[in-house]
Amino acid sequence: MKERKIKIGVPKGSLQEHSLRIFRSAGFSVQVLPKRYILKIDDPEIEGYLLRPQEIPLYIKERKLDAGISGEDWVEETGADVVEVCDLKYAKQRIKKVKWVLAVSGDSDIKKVEDLQGKVVATEVVRIAENYLKRKKVSAKVVFSWGATEVKPPRFADAIIDLVETGTALKAHNLKVLDTVFESSTKLLANKESWNDPFLRSKIDELAILLKGAVESEKTVGVFMHVDDKKLKSVLRVIPQRKKPTVTKIAGTELSDIFFIEDEEEARVLLPKLKRMGCAAIVEIPLNKAVI
């Protein structure tokens, strides 16, 4: 029987680094071939393609791909009817959030969305913009922008809907944000028919578990520490019980070893607290996968 394969799309550009990292941390060896759109993955059942994230939802809809990674924004923009398998939001995106915002020149008369009536809005995401304006009951002209959208107001457009990661570009062009239009997250997507095919479904499910595990592990750490048996009870009260700490008695001592996993951000608060409570030899370790 011919060996079956699943075709997946991985995004180029700003999502590429994050996507490749989670594939690698999920245990795949991934190679990008220069100047080609083929992504070599060391799984004979996976055929990988490196594509623009804007195109991936469409290719999945047309079943040119069985599954792929892309942003929610591009699913919305293309209106592609696909299955959202799971969220792969970059765990470290606490500072950088992928947000589409409505912005105008710092000195513009436009103070709120309603002032856009009859004006021109430039954007790379025409459909998202139109849906947004419809929701706000504002009729304005939406024009497609091929890029460098932030330089367009006030001469070439009255307002823009543009992607913001850090806000630096907006500041540099003296733009002010009026509203958040769309907050986007990274998703694993699948074609509807592929999702109903038993072989492809199990392959997609496996991928989802591994990729999700890799994403979780980026924000999860393991913690080992020693605690005096007398303090064990009060220490265990501080550690969230849903983390089910493992307690091991250290032979021949009055000490126990505790192991638990915790969100990286929470660990920053918890570790100093545990140290103050008298826990010793606190060791935090990185995790490769966290399937919780």
Added chain:
Amino acid sequence: MCAIRDAVPVFSKSMKKIKLGMPTGWLSKSSLFLFNSAGYNTEMNEVPTYVKIDDPNIECFLGRAYEIAKMVEKGTLDAGITSKDRIKDVAADVIEVCDFKFVRPGIWEEGKIAVVAPKRSSIKTIKDLKGKTIITRFTGLTRDFLKKKKISAKIQFSEAPDESQIGKIADAGVEFILTGNALDIYNLKILEVICASSIVLAANKKAFKDKWKRRKIEDIAMLLDGARLSHEYSGLMFHASNDMMEGVFRILPALKRPTVTHLRGENWFEVFTVVRKKQLRDLIPTLKKIGCRDIIEFPLRKVIS
């Protein structure tokens, strides 16, 4: 998620903040490295200048290392990352909360500030500096050093690294030295070491009297120091049988008392400990010789002892 937050109400309920200085220039890399490996998310931009950190209780400012030392002294900042030598150089009266004992990631040792002169020079000892010109960024340190040694010499301030100028426009210099590479390249020798150089977390004296601020600063110090130490240590886990245990305990270094777990239904134990990376080179082959099995070494993120 709320369980922990509620346990530390002061963190979530009030939006108290500490003002923290972060150095620009090459020290910025080392400071961001510390924060990132401690589990913070940071973002630094030089133009327009800003630094962000994903802790609502920390407000960050960028500045030159010596400015930070001064601003911490004055209380413009509650705390700051700067270097030990810069604090001395500008004679900033601050509390050194934690000395991280390194300047550059990957080289886990202190640097030094030293008086240097060309190898082929009539200057053999610091006494010979009398009446000479010394080029340096560290004018304060140099002035104090010369005064202590009762030597009068001319100090010439220069902003840039000056190794190449020594022996040309100046007779000697006071330089920062880490690997000694620049000394080799420019044929210089060390006459005397003035002080060590390393990254420190400094705090304002008044801020340190505020209970909340002090605790926050000490917590940051604990996390950064734990992250810093983790680069010198590894986790080690292996299986050993009952009769090997005595030998194992004899050779295991004891930063962390090993956690020994009995393997179910067998005469074997699992041993877990933390070991300095340098010692592993000898330790792992020795454990193997004793007969230990399934030896695994893994990286750590924080070591707080």
